[in-house]
Amino acid sequence: MADPMRIRAQQKGDVTEVRVLMAHIMETGQRKDSAGNIVPAHHIQTVTATWNGKPVLSANFGPAVSQNPVMNFTFKGGAKGEKVIVTWTDNKGDTRTDEAVIS
């Protein structure tokens, strides 16, 4: 399993701002190693976020998203102490789920 994500969820008025930092190499499949072999693509494909069990965002990433992807978004609602859960899945079937408490 990959390294944990850093998730920050902050309540601002009637919206909640979420920032996620995922730890992933995001290999494009374009790059060659020193022997001239293509380094196979390895990147996050889908990211989903739920709040109180309700989906708030789903994103699809291509290999052109930077290494250790950052994502930020806001949703209406959310109260201090409630949980935001973020899950990503990469093209090798690896997946990781982390959660954060809204502050």
Added chain:
Amino acid sequence: MNIKRRQTIKAGSSLALVAAAISAGVLPTSAFADWNKAAFEAKNMADVLKALGGASAEKSADIVITAPDIAENGAVVPVAVASKIAGTQSISILVEKNPSSLAAEFDILPGTEPNVGTRVKMGQSSNVHAVVKAGGKYYVATKEIKVTLGGCGG
């Protein structure tokens, strides 16, 4: 210069977070749309639009792209897109001159604000398009970003 050598950020050492994630153990991914392979392999904007299910995109001034005019490092170009179009369903970020144009696609669900940000790689200076789907129609806004150091491949 090999930017990929950058050490993986020592993300979150919080053990509590890890334990909580394991105990939660729920993967709600199946409820969401599958990764659109055709769209992510498309080479230009017209093909991406086709793969996403649209034919053409209308230019719109209601889409705001927040990104630097000049990016020093093409491997990490922060791009944020905000849409003021009512009923925005999805926001896609396209980099015109990358090997595959589509970088990321965000599905905006009800209750979520049409305002997302991420960081993308850019192989060279290029136009960056933000495509917004709203009410079955597609809208696009474009911003040119100059890159002084490419971020795709070696």
